[in-house]
Amino acid sequence: MFMMKQMMQYFYCNSWSWYYYWWWVVVATAVLEAGGDSSSSRNVTYDGRSLIIDGQRELLLSGSIHYPRSTPQMWPYLIGKAKEGGVDVIQTYVFWNVHEPQPGQYDFSGRNDLVKFIKEIQAQGLFACLRIGPFIESEWTYGYPTCLGLPFWLHDIPGIIYRSDNEPFKFFMQNFTTKIVNMMKSEGLYASQGGPIILSQIENEYQNIEAAFHEKGPSYVRWAARMAVGLQTGVPWIMCKQSDAPDPVINTCNGMRCGETFAGPNSPNKPSMWTENWTSFYQVFGGSPYIRSAQDIAFHVALFIAKKGSYVNYYMYHGGTNFGRSGAAYVMTSYYDQAPLDEYGLIRQPKWGHLKQLHAAIKSCSVTLLHGVHTNFSLGQLQEAHVFQDGSEGCVAFLVNNDPRKNATVQFQNASFELVPKSISILADCRDIIFNTATVKTKYNFRRTTPSQMFNSSERWEEFKDVIPSIFDTSIKSNTLLEHMNMTKDTTDYLWYTFRYLQNSNCTEPLLHIESRGHVVHTFANDMYSGSAHGSHDVKGFTFENSSILLNNDINNNISVLSVMVGLPDSGAYLESRFAGLTNVEIRCSDGFSYNLTNHDSGYQVGMLGEKLQIYNEQNLSNVDWIKATISTNQPLTWYKAIFDVVVGDELPLALNLSSMGKGEAWVNGQSIGRYWVSFHTSKGAPSQTLYHVPRSFLKPSGGGNLLVLFEEIGGDPLGISLNTISVDPPIAGPVSVPVPVPVQEEMDHHRQNLMLLMEL
Structure with a gap:
């Protein structure tokens, strides 16, 4: 395998023809797939350059996909599209409050089927990074900065102090962590058993609050590390944003600019890893979407690799949906819709395609990047070079222009290079540019919503007014x-x-x-x-x-x-x-x-009474007296229900357009598609979210007789609701060679000033 990688890199990075390069890719892939044995164990270790799998250094590109934010029916497609985009690893949190809603009562069914999700990753030939936490960082209800994922019953444990050297908390944390590790072991899912899991994470961004616990903070970190390592998974453990992560746990970086902000591993024997490269940012009700360009993401990935980084994870690669009441304070139902795969799993261009091309360029030179001698030097006031030289066999260079406004002409290896603003050019043989982060060759696409059914007839609606208690x-x-x-x-x-x-x-x-x-x-x-x-x-x-x-x-x-x-x-x-x-x-x-x-x-x-009686379930509809809907926009605390049909066999994603409603929650066939809050407008006077994902698996197999129930808090008009199909139009021509526009870059920098003070600096 190592020899095949060397040969592929040699053809590509030393200017052989593309024909021979791709021929060797096909041959090597076929040989590897034919000779691979998923039942054989893998030895996963690390050194100061990278993770080492079966004795070979690996440069890994990863993408976060969270199993509860999609459906089991979507998992194969999402994982497959990530693989097609050049991703090697699928990274996911483990959601404690989902899996243990009551002490000792566990749920690993449906969207919570963690084992099934990991096995799907394995089936598609990818690795997995399991972030057990149990504290997680995912805008999932209950925690800091907007997510903890802790079950609320912990709140009532006498004397408990979360995430501290506190015996009650440590008892329950260790119990759940052990539960998850043993479950993975019993299914043979760690790489040491032949499974896909090559990394596990304990705790999450604890350093943000460690000082608040005084001496109980550092001692908790040491305890958590010892506890995790003692579970003997056979693969390395990581702690993100934790510069004091005890050996052998690897400290990693989270943020948008880890190539600039990461101080590096806390030991020369640990690799430089980036566990959260935010492809956008979570959005709250009343807030506008954060648009991070493909160029900006590619720039910072290339910079991190240029500074000897060997693992980059995109958070999120697919964001998905905060179904039910799972979103944290004010967090919208739609989650990281601006990721390379949008909320519905559709490819978002040019982000997905541009990153795919970046991945191919980096992977083509991975042997030199992982084994070559690294040097860096200035090429100008805001320009620099990072060079990897692997003897006389390979040479890779990253030419960096940090100036966001001006082109720069630089001299490198007796040649002149024109660097566009805020860009990195990757030179596979230290001579020929194979990728430039600001040159977007992928064509743009855009998302289209098409109404497939209207709910504009009052005859189809019935209502129930909830009771106002005295x-x-x-x-x-x-x-x-x-x-x-x-x-x-x-x-x-x-x-x-x-x-x-x-x-x-x-x-x-x-x-x-x-x-x-x-x-x-x-x-x-x-x-x-x-x-x-x-x-x-x-x-x-x-x-x-x-x-x-x-x-x-x-x-x-x-x-x-x-x-x-x-x-x-x-x-x-x-x-x-x-x-x-x-x-x-x-x-x-x-x-x-x-x-x-x-x-x-x-x-x-x-x-609410309607909640207690669960009148959003078909079998409980008769628990209250429904009447013909009067449809008044000044009608608070009202439940509405309607029956609808869908076309069977049409695989396009579906979403309810709730732009005519106010605030509440929606259910389809008893499953909550999440909170809606259309009446909370952004600073520009528009709702933050009007479309609410209805997974196809929530619908009846026959396509007919589906139940839609809404609980409206302040008064909305259900006659304005529509069920829409979501599609991506054929790609349209996009820019071919443009950097991030200066106004966009300035706007991004403005947003970062507040964001990074808390979460990255």
């Missing part, structure tokens, strides 16, 4: 405001706070004043809707005020406030003690006097 309807009472998360236990987004208020005729122009550390409040006075307010991803608390609240004088008034969480908090250390929900409730009078209800008797109800 304090007399609640079984839980308190004279202080109770914390939202501790009450709901992450079983629902909704918590009712109810109050009784005797309105005095002397209180003129009463104003309802509410302060909340939750995400949304909907208010009702005597069952009449009084208005809503919400916070944002960047503003953790918010205030609601309404001076037109309708109160009756000299009698008790029922004030009901629905507190809503859109994912659990995105804070860091000591998450177990975080507070969400209402913090202050007052009736303010025009004369300056106020009635504070905060420390008066209040009643609580967890969740």
Whole structure:
């Protein structure tokens, strides 16, 4: 195998014809596939240059695909497209709160079938990187910065402090980690057993919060490393963004610019690895998409490889969908839609194709990159060269122009090279350019949505109005405001706070004043809707005020406030003690006097009636009385249902266009396709997301009689909903040789200023 790689590189990197190069690629691939034995064990180690698999250094390109964010029916296609794009490794987190929803009760079925996912990776001849955590970084509900993936039942363990040298936390963390490792071992999925898993990760970006735990932080890191290594998987362990990762655990980099920001491995005997190269960024409700160009991604990958990096993972290669209530605080249902494979798994060009060409160029010279002597030197004020020389056999050069605005003419090896702005040229034989990061040869495509079915007939809709409780309807009472998360236990987004208020005729122009550390409040006075307010991803608390609240004088008034969480908090250390929900409730009078209800008797109800009765499932529809829909956009807390058919055999992805709705959640045949929040607009006045993925596997095999159920919180118009097919138009001509435009680059730099301070610097 090593000899074949050398021969392929020799043909390509020393200017032999493309015909002979590709002939050897075909021959070598056929020989390797014919001679490979998936049952034989692999020895995975590392040195200061790379991972070493069966004695051979490997330059690996990886892509993140998360199994719960797609469906088992999609996995073969997604993994296959990643392989076609030049990816060697599929990287995924393991989602603790999905797999252990209650202590000792495990779920590895359906979208949670981790073993099936890993076996599909193996079936397609790729490696796997398993990021067990159990803390993960994936905008998955409950944790820092917007994800932890910890089951909420940990919150109620006495004396627990998450992610610290804390015995209760360590007990449950070790128990789950051991569970996953033993499951992989029992299926023979580690490379040491002949499986595809060549790397495992313990913890995740802990250094961001390590100092908050004082001496309990470093000792926790050492414990986690010892615990993981002691499980004897036979493959290396990694810790990302953890410069004090104890030997033999490898510290790795996360971010967009690891070729510039990574200080390197903490030992000369460890390779330089990049576990998260953000192809875009997660998007929140109220936020605009972050567009990262193919050129920018390629530049930073090439720079990392030029500085002796040997493993690069794209986060995400396919983002997918935050089905149900899995997204973290304010995080949209669509996840990393700007990745090389979009939310639906469709190829996004030119990103996918440009990176594929980069991968081919890098792989063609991998022997020299992994074995050659590395030198670097200046070619100008903002220009430099990185050169790998493997004796007299091979030479690879990376010519870097860091100037974002100007071309640069440089002299290298007695030749002149014109470098376009913010680009890296890869010279396979230190003479001929085989790839330039700013030269996009892949043609652009664009995504098309085509309505296939309209829901514009009121005859097909029925509705059920959920019940607004008063304090007399609640079984839980308190004279202080109770914390939202501790009450709901992450079983629902909704918590009712109810109050009784005797309105005095002397209180003129009463104003309802509410302060909340939750995400949304909907208010009702005597069952009449009084208005809503919400916070944002960047503003953790918010205030609601309404001076037109309708109160009756000299009698008790029922004030009901629905507190809503859109994912659990995105804070860091000591998450177990975080507070969400209402913090202050007052009736303010025009004369300056106020009635504070905060420390008066209040009643609580967890969740909505429709949720408890699960009326989104076909078998539970009769649990409530549905009536013909009246369709009013001023109709809060209303459930809608309709039946629809789809064309069987059409494999195009499907999405519901919910642009006419407000805020809520949608189910298809009892499966939640996620939260929608169309009414929360971006700074440009548009919804952050209007299309919501409906996987084909959620539909009935016959194609007919599918049940759509919506829970609308604030009032929307279901007559404006449509079911759309999603397709990619044939590629259209795109730029052939253009760098990232200066205005785009400046906008990206502006976004980075805040982003990198927290997450990369």
